[in-house]
Amino acid sequence: MKIIPVIDLKDGVVVHARQGRRDQYQPINTRLCNSSDIDSVIEAFLNLHDFSTFYIADLNAIMHQGGHGRLIDEMLARFPKLTFWVDSGYQSGSQQSVRPGNYMSVLGSESFRDETIGEIKAFDNNFVLSLDYSLTDALGAKSLFSNPNLWPDHIIIMTLARVGSHSGPDLDKLARFCRQYPDKNFIAAGGIRNKQDLLDLSEIGVEQALVASALHSGHLSADDIRNLQAKKYPDESGYF
Template sequence: MQIIPVIDLKNGIVVHAKQGDRDHYAPLKSELCKTPDIFTVVNVYKMAFGFSTIYIADLDAITRQGHNGETLNKILAAFPEINFWIDSGYPICDDRLLRFDNFLPVFGSESFDNHNVAELSRFKRDFILSLDYSVTGEMGAKKLFSQPELWPSNVIIMSLPNVGSNLGPDIERLATYRNEHPEHNIIASGGVRNYEDLRALRKLGIEQVLVATALHNGSINPDGIANL
């Protein structure tokens, strides 16, 4: 199983995502590092855990309240050995990101409506799709949830109510996607608390999972990951 560490970026600093309530995300407080500076967090993920792939959500871009394109360009240039999955909304917040070989765009369903989903089929580069769920259900273009022919190979199931909570992953939803779409690589996101959750996801056949809170509070550590 591959753990993909998460960075949520807002107003230029790393924040602690909790249950999708983005207006109230606070600066990250972590046992791993003393500052919510993104360069520090990336370096800790690299040096302490040896992670070679990192997911970044530019929350300003996703919510159309500016973007962190300049910072993202600097991160991609500073860490060429790390692959970055970056959700910066749709369209991509800064076309300069496309210059980097270590940049893989993530497009979230919440950034689309039913009128522009067809544009995904014309995108000329690999990307990951994130099917986003709020407490009320599907977010964004409904067509994306019901038309798997629009999906790329890799699909994140993003359960925002579970993010940064003590709820655990949405096992039922993830199992449904795994069973109904075995031709796609289903990536879990939201709610992972500990090694038990990771083992439960692996039993479903989930091979990749996005994790943040459990890394920063020490529930999941480098030694434990090595022994999974």
């Protein structure tokens, strides 16, 4: 199981995302560090575990209220050995800029409409797709959810109503995607509370997850992460 820490950026600081209510997000209050500065939060995550990939949501850019391009570029330069998946929204007709090798675009369905969906082809499958849901409702271009020919290999299933809710991941939805498209790598996002949720995800075939709240609260510890990656938890019989 690969755990990818989530960093939600709004108005220059890392915020605590809760159920997609972006206008209500407040600066992160975390036991990992005493700052909501992105630099401090990344360092705190790395002190917890040697993560290799981070997910950044530039909420201002997604909401078309400015953005954090310079700040993200600084992180790319400061941590060249880390890979950053970055969702900065998408505006029709915008040009792709040249990025360092440790940058990967995340394209969220909520930023597309059916009439602009063809623009995804310009990325030549060099991106991570996020299929965004409120709870059960698909957000954005509806055809993007039903046309796997537009999908890259790595696809986030993002249930915004579960983000920061401590309600657990949407196992049914994720299991359905895994059954229908076994050749794709689906990544869970939203509601993950603890190691048991991650074990349940692994059981249905999901081996990557975006996680924030469980890391900040300590409900997912350094030992939990090490054991999950080594698959050292016992099965139902009690054996490892």
